[in-house]
Amino acid sequence: MPNVFGTPLKRREDPRLITGKGNFTDDIQLPGMLYMAVLRSPHAHARIKRIDVSAARQVPGVVAVYTGKDLEGKMGTIPTAWLVPDSDIKTPPHHALAVDQVRYVGDGIALVVAEDRYTVRDALELIDVEYEELPPVVNQEEAMKDGAPQLHEGVPNNIAFHWKAGEVPDEVFDRAEVVIRRRFYQQRLIPNPMETRAAVAQYNPSSGEMTIWCTSQNPHIHRFILSGVLGIPETKLQVVAPDVGGGFGCKIAVYPDEALVGYVARDLRRPVKWTEDRREHFTTTTHGRDMILDVELAGKRDGTLTALRIKNTANLGAYLSTAAPGVPTILFGLIAPGPYKIPKAAVEVIGVLTNTTPTDAYRGAGRPEATYQIERMIDLFADEIGMDPLEIRRKNLIREDEFPFDNALGLQYDSGNYHRALNKALEMINYDQFRKEQEEARKKGRYLGIGFSTYVEICGLGPSKVAGAVGFQGGLWESATVRVHPSGKISVFTGASPHGQGEETTFAQIVSQKLGVPVEDIEIVHGDTNRISMGWGTYGSRTTPVGGSAIAIACDRVLEKAKKIAAHALEVSESDLDFEDGAFQVQGVPGKKITFQEVTLQAYLAWNLPEGVEPSLEAQSFYDPANFVYPFGTHICILEVDGETGEVKLKKYVAVDDPGPVINPMVAEGQVHGGIVQGIGQALWEGAVYDENGQLISGTFMDYAMPKARFFPAFETAFTETPSPVNPLGVKGIGETGTIASTPAVVNAVVDALKPFGVKDLDMPLTPEKVWKAMQKGRREA
């Protein structure tokens, strides 16, 4: 049996997906199925004075129409599941359909159910709503001001919570040799997985059982929450996430729509499907980022950093989405000092409600924002003291012998070799040569730039004890069941819920490595609450460190039992056996062995099992990690700014990431590529823009610039592998590193390129016009 751990096996899920044989929620067809569509508010803020649904009801093919009032008291409100501790968090009610007030463009008002998906849309337009428009507020700082429009009762000044971590007294900054102060705006982004959201519900009136298929990254969380909202016990509610076409965080949240589909299916006793269209997606599926970061970094003239202080004013949108409060606080704040030895740090967060689409996790969730500010600040600091950006990093990066490292905000970084990753990345470019070329090019009016990002991130969420301490209303352990069938084939049931990342392949590689069974004989089962005992899902790059580790432990347990049976069969003691090449081998007696498959059969036949050993071969693990994991690395971007137009042309992109031991380098590289693209999307092109009336004016792909393949050079990627002591596989996460690292690498490079124009900083996205204007300003001032 060759080593499969670490080999670039092709993704087993791909033949199905790329030949159109995937089974997505919208592919589900049930006899008698109805279609639901939701009428959404065209106003950012308004009172609903009257709704007339009579014309819609009369459309042939329309089965039912419901308004918020029809549902009031019959189903629960949509809860938030992250109540940041030691804060004054307020959780205003979020009705699945607005009852008398709408709070953002896209807020659901009424729904129609009809025999087909065309009729339902036509009927929607016949609903007549009379609104009394209220003044909206879209900016978080405006929303906090006295006299600003108030969104919810009991949330004065629209402030959902204040949260703080760490403390740095003023005198540290007053006495510092150098202090850099800078405001960064993390613009609002719109996650756009290929598959929009969808849900199908089927209710069985005789048994009282309901199945909801939906586009979820975490079906068990959906079941947990929907069971409460719909009043259906978990024993009778099955949630299935079939193939899910990407999520990037926006399919973590439990939305009104899934609950509505369930409610209607039960009420009408017919299956109901709802599929979001892309326009709806732009306004109703959670957005990401939208934080105003005021950052202060103190240090010495020799480049030593001494203190970091941040105020984060976060725009949470109109309601608190499922994980929203955790993003700007826990996931952003605690890792804000990054990979540097900064002895003191403090973070203050204000979560603000506004008349915009709710925000929540988006690939990286909090960590891209954290990495962005520290990687930008360190460049600004270096510039201020006239130090090379590489030099200041080398000086402040945590050294290999300093792990585990306690950062100033209470996190313990598990393991790392930051300098090794940096050096490896530097080997892939020629820094000195580049600086010479840059110098030469500038003389000719060409502007080259280089940017570094030596990031660390926190993922593998996470120890449940910590989850509780930080207010997450769930555990963050993971379950795995490894069931070896009588034939020796294996089903693995995981509580993680992969939706494009490739774990049907990599998890099989873990099992194959452990049990010596070929990958083809291993089936990874996920995404179904009736088949999997429990799970917390896929997000926060937790699937492999937590879910994968649970599988490894369950495999060990299988092996332990198999060994007992093998020893009994071979009439030797367990300590005489080695497990290699898929067989138990008696040490020193070549040929005296029993294969894993033979043992399996014996375990099922149970004709002759050792004393006290039960039949069957199956093991379970409920693995709760001891700590988070901390992937890290160095990304370097080289680019050219067009001196006449401000266009940014990426020339070279180098990424060295350390996710611990790499299970499948091709899958890992794929994650890095996608992540980089999304991160650069934020740096250069993407940005959700609201006008002052709360209308999303970047609400289509005609305006919202998703990155395209042709925008990029070929990425040059490599890995270093520093095992984590936290979990049995030593693995960290690789799902978000690209997004976390790449944004500041690109912005640092653009700012470097614009040095001759005196540019210190620019707000993302760095559109050509913005860059051009900055150059023009520089030219005028020169």
Added chain:
Amino acid sequence: MIPSAFDYTRATSVEEAVKLLQAAGGEAKLLAGGHSLLPMMKIKLTSPGKLIDIGRIKELSGIRKEGNRLVVGALTTHRQVAADPLVRKYAPVLAEAASQIGDIQVRNRGTVGGNLAHADPASDLPAVALALEAEFEVQGPDGKETLDAGGFFLGPLITALPENSILTSVSFAIPPEGAKSTYLKYPHPASGYAVVGVAAVVSTGPDGMVNDARIGITGVADTAYRAEEAERALVGKKLSEQTILEVAALASEGQEMASDLFASAEYRRHLTRVYTIRALKRLLI
């Protein structure tokens, strides 16, 4: 993103399509490749009661040379234009522009007639139609007529196409022997349409002086236009870097620049100059 209900008829000839248009009394729209019309219907910017599909009228497709003009049937796809040997030989700038439209799927479905009749201010082909002094062959209830490209584009999505008429073909003037031409485009990062697109066709006489210059510009204003001031300034001069720098600022002369989320009017004016310079410089070699 589901259009309102509509009727659908497939026309088998131009005459039939004209009759159907007339009968619908303004309620109907022609459907060619559907790549501009259907997206608009899906977001309900337009909700025609009836679609008349002209997509299978064979006579509307094809490319032929007639004297010093190249005649392109309205239903000819962007892909066909980009790959056509006649176009590449006699009007390479048209092939160059067509090959930069959208992506492969768009080029396989979208048609020359649809692109020009739709008159999106950021479309690529109007710039080329202007630079190649195109003539639009139109058939309506009262028979056939020919319209000049110069007077065709009246505003965003507004053309001089008479009511109940069909654009049947477009004929492009073949530039004189030795003329140089190019189409240079700055694609919008989201839509891929032109933020600015410059089609330039320049010929020089035996004395090395420019004797004819035609510059069509799209993407920056309400409609595509000809940069006549810049053209005039070029004629009689030697095409050199110096001349190009002098005339390029005239490329947006007299035009009101459009403004949107991505590019302000000021920036569009600047881009027009820079892209005119770059397009003309390509003709130096």
